[in-house]
Each structure stands twice: as C-alpha cells, then as structure tokens.
Amino acid sequence: MAGNPEEFDFKFTADGLIPVIVQEAKGAGRPEGRVLMFAWMNRESLRMTLESGLMTYWSRSRGKLWLKGETSGHTQRVVRWFVDCDRDVLLFEVEQTTGACHTGYESCFFQELDRSANPLPVQETKFFDDGAVYGAKDSPAAQTKP
Numbered sequence: 001m002a003g004n005p006e007e008f009d010f011k012f013t014a015d016g017l018i019p020v021i022v023q024e025a026k027g028a029g030r031p032e033g034r035v036l037m038f039a040w041m042n043r044e045s046l047r048m049t050l051e052s053g054l055m056t057y058w059s060r061s062r063g064k065l066w067l068k069g070e071t072s073g074h075t076q077r078v079v080r081w082f083v084d085c086d087r088d089v090l091l092f093e094v095e096q097t098t099g100a101c102h103t104g105y106e107s108c109f110f111q112e113l114d115r116s117a118n119p120l121p122v123q124e125t126k127f128f129d130d131g132a133v134y135g136a137k138d139s140p141a142a143q144t145k146p
Contacts, residue, residue, distance in 0.1 A: 005043040005050070011088035016042045017058060018090055022100070025079035025093035036076075036100035037108040041090065053078050055094060072133045074098040099127030102134070 012018050017040045026032040039057040041049070045065050048056040055076035059066040069075035076094040083090055101108040104126035112120045 005046040008046075009087060010083060010090070011086065012043070017060075018042075018046070018088065020057065020090045020092060022055065022076065022092050022094055025095055034107055035109055036094070036096055036106070046090075049078060049092075055092065068100075069097065072098070072102075072128075074100065074128070076100070102130060104128045104130040104133075 010018055020039050020041050022036045022039065024032055024034045024036060040060055041056075042058040045056040045058045048065065048067075055068040055078065057066045057068065058064075067075075075097045076092075077097075079093045079095060081090060081092045096106075099106045101110065103110075105122075105124060106127050110122055110124055112123065114120055
C-alpha cells in the first residue's frame with residue numbers, strides 16, 4: 001500500500017501544489033536522465049500516482065487531475081522517486097511510453113535557444129504525429145498557432 005500524501009511533510013504551495021520534474025529512468029532503452037517534462041501535483045494526484053504506479057498530475061490550465069497518457073496512450077510508469085533537500089520539489093524517474101511531449105517530441109525540452117533566447121533548429125525528430133493523436137484541430141501544437 002502506498003503512503004498517504006497527507007502524512008508526507010512536503011512543502012506544497014499555498015494553492016496545494018508541488019512542482020514535479022520527470023526524467024527518463026535508467027534501463028528504459030533511451031538515454032538515462034533526460035528531463036522529459038515539468039508538471040504539478042497536488043496531494044490527490046500524488047496519492048493516485050503512488051497507488052497506480054502511473055504518473056498523474058494536476059492540470060492548472062484545465063483545473064483537474066490528468067493521468068499522463070489518458071488521451072494519447074503515452075503513459076509514464078514510475079520507477080523511483082525523490083524529494084529535494086528543501087522538500088518542495090519532487091523528481092520522478094519513469095519509463096516513458098513513446099514521447100512525453102504533447103507536440104510529439106520525446107521531451108518537452110526539445111527547443112534549444114541561443115544566448116539571446118532565439119530558437120535554434122530542432123535537432124531531433126518527433127516520436128509521434130500530434131495531429132494524428134489528438135486530431136488536427138485539437139492538436140496542442142495547432143492551438144499555439146496564431
């Protein structure tokens with residue numbers, strides 16, 4: 001049985017959230033340690049993650065719990081997790097199914113910048129077609145276009 005997040009002495013924000021860094025676990029068939037994404041959890045999403053072994057987050061934009069992969073099938077299985085020295089940030093090592101980023105890339109951190117914050121050419125290929133997974137008009141990438 002998983003621990004009770006109500007009993008953990010983590011430092012949640014005033015709105016009940018804690019930042020979460022997610023990285024590729026060792027032995028997952030990809031370069032170990034790559035940061036895949038950043039997200040937020042509340043106590044309920046942390047409880048659900050620990051009980052199921054699948055990453056569940058709190059979506060600030062949608063105001064609801066979000067099981068990673070609920071639409072795409074691109075889930076994240078927890079391998080192990082850590083809390084930082086101040087107990088206010090969590091780090092999860094996961095086995096990622098396909099890409100972690102809703103735009104189709106392995107990581108949400110695919111866009112390199114130069115020292116003036118100008119984007120450099122993307123050096124990797126997409127793991128999946130976000131338009132095909134989410135529907136062309138519903139694609140997260142399509143929603144960011146003017």
